[in-house]
Amino acid sequence: MSLKGDPAWPLVLCGVKVALLTDCYLPRLGGIEVQMHDLGRHLVAEGHEVHAFTATRGADGTRHGQEVIDGVQVHRLAIPLPGDLPVNPLAPRELRSVLGDFDVAHVAMGVVSPFAMDSTRVALGLGVPTAVTWHCVQDRFRFVVQAAGYVRRWSRRGAALSAVSSVAAAPLVGLSTTPIAVLPNGISVADWAPSGELRVPPGGVVEVVSAMRLATRKRPVELVAAVGAARSELTGRGVDLRLTILGDGPLRSRVLTEGARYGDGWLTLPGRVTREELRARYLDSDLYVAPARLEAFGIAALEARTVGLPVVAPAMSGVSEFVTDGVNGVLTGPSTSELAAGIARLAGDTALLREITVTNQTSAPACDWPDVVRAAVAEYERAGA
Known part of the structure; x- marks a missing residue:
């Protein structure tokens, strides 16, 4: 008909x-x-x-x-x-x-x-x-x-x-x-929502994660620079950052080179993973960063936020559709230095990190x-x- x-x-x-x-x-x-x-x-x-x-x-x-x-x-x-x-x-x-x-x-x-x-x-x-x-x-x-x-x-x-x-x-x-x-x-919210006992981010070492194609538009090199700068800032405050980027692409070698500027052993690139592996990685992490400026939506960030991770992203990106600054994460200016400041602010404030984690774990997004x-x-x- x-x-x-x-x-x-x-x-x-x-x-x-x-x-x-x-x-x-x-x-x-x-x-x-x-x-x-x-x-x-x-x-x-x-x-x-x-x-x-x-x-x-x-x-x-x-x-x-x-x-x-x-x-x-x-x-x-x-x-x-x-x-x-x-x-x-x-x-x-x-x-x-x-x-x-x-x-x-x-x-x-x-x-x-x-x-x-x-x-x-x-x-x-x-x-x-x-x-x-x-x-x-x-x-x-x-x-x-x-x-x-x-x-x-x-x-x-x-x-x-x-x-x-x-x-x-x-x-x-x-x-x-x-x-x-x-x-x-x-997304299928039930597939990403945490189950069982809610995870509370520990102090000391903060596991930062991101998922993206390692291509210019996604800004993976800038992500490494921002987390590296935040890591340097937090060293004197007893907080260390480790970064895992899930995905692959043409900028992989440049990402590794940028990571080496800030030391060894803190950056991991496992490559592309399945949705099940992605969720498992998110559940073992404390903070998600979505660095792209021209992100129309940010589906990976939405999945991470549904798992319960606080999200750091530029306010000008589509991530702002489901992340409210100070409630579900931290929204920053678009530059690498502003992104680094947002990461340091959240990773360095254990109480705020835990508060946002609980909020995200107990309130599902409307998508x-x-x-x-x-x-x-x-x-x-x-x-x-």
Whole structure:
């Protein structure tokens, strides 16, 4: 049953056929890839039929074909490109032949998303109710986006536009003729919440942890410099810091070099780990640091905060959506020195560190998947209206 143009849309939105359209998808691992997969499987659990269309090839190298992952029908529309870039200028023709059968299209936008932009144009051209969600902060590119004019065009054609945080939405405000909603990322809170006896951070040695791709945008080198500086400041106060960064990437050697400037044995880089290992590492840590300035949301920081860890992050990042300064952690200025001061302030104040830990352990954030799915469905209703 097609609901396009049905005046009763908001009242009958159940068992809807949803097309998720994203440049990147599993088996690639990243914020958009994992979030779109998780959104899809939770929509399926709510009784919707979900298909994902992507320019990412499959784990077995398949570039064109279909497979089912956690109940989601995944359509691969990839072509051979250097570095397996998720770009396919030939995709619109195929999308045009199939998207008309869907009740709603939900597009995931990154900083540069040619497949997503093509998908949006095709869906709107077919008259399919379309929701577009930005998973990035367009602050540096706002004038380019404004000059291109596609945000305004999409909103005028009825697309429901959203971003994963108010930080990510802010650069788009004024570029659209309709409101930019906030559709947050989600987690399964029960999978991350602490169980059993609550952990109380000890004095003396503070275990600092972070999880990220070791790439420039995530600022891993600056993280090491900030923790190293805080460590030097706290030495005379009987507090030592040890840092573990979970993840891998092209800056690994630079991170190790930066760490050596502040001594030996305090920095650990285990590489990429599973979600189960990540949770276990968080449970054995005392403090989480999210150093990225242009973080649209900060899913790893949200997971750490749900485990109970106090979080230190720049106030300008999307982490501020679920971390209140002095309540769930410390929000700082964007510079490395300001980040270091925030780390030293929290790690050096055992009473504050323990108070925030207890707060985070006993109060779950409002980003559980049932809530996020309801918010997504509200966006589909807005698109259908």
